[in-house]
Amino acid sequence: MSALLAQMEASGLATWVRESPSLWAYPTILTLHSIGLGIVVGASVIVDLRLLGRARALGSADVSGLYPIIWWAFAVNATTGALLFAADATRKSAQPIFLVKLACIAVALIATLRTRPLANGSDLRPGRGTGTLPAVLSLLGWLGAIAAGRMMAYL
């Protein structure tokens, strides 16, 4: 496993991300990661709050329309996240807080998949329905992922 991570870190692409002085390397990738984060979590928070009974003017079509945006932005973050990880794979993989971040993302993703059918259905009722638990887990998961991700620089 550690040999695989070291090999990943030594690859040409990972070396470019880590060592290039170009603004198109690490700075741009990190910027895209921040933008994707804003969109994934921003759109998710709207969906979750709707399922928890806020912003009741939003109908089923409005909420459903946010999911493709969440998936596309998540794809951006999975890609840029993989690049940032590869650049520093041996150290990041050994950081417990990084595993916390991945666990938070997993919880948030599963919760978001669980809210998806609710956005179409009759459960999109003001402050009720089976959407409460996944909505709360999605909120906590995404916010936890942001916090853990930021703390990777300090822990």
Add this chain to the structure above:
Amino acid sequence: MTLQRWSWGVGVAVLGAWVLAMPALAHHSSAPFYDATKSVEVAGKVTKFLIRNPHSFLYVSETTPQGPVEWQIELGTAASLTRTGWTVDTLKPGTEIRVKGQPSRAEGSHGMCCARITRPDGSPVTPGGRLTEEKQPPPL
């Protein structure tokens, strides 16, 4: 408790935690690791100069009565160092330099940040460069 009051509670708690954490997060985020109230100065030979993201590192070997001590000096991003005109050839292994900066808070470690780097006699490292802030490596 209504959801609205619950939301306010969470908001206030997050803000409170943030304000409490502010002193630790302030000053280019180097304060958690380095003590800005202290200063340390080292003269020695460059062993390694790693220009990389998110932060670059310079390694300097200091000769002490107890034997050689390797200092790790944390510098800025690859982009900002390069823009200042510093490359890996600026500080090749073996180059004699003098470094003054803030010591690491970690007990028993030999780390430094926010460093001012010169030749042993205090002259600038960059050939022909004046000893100005612009010719110093950028902070974190």
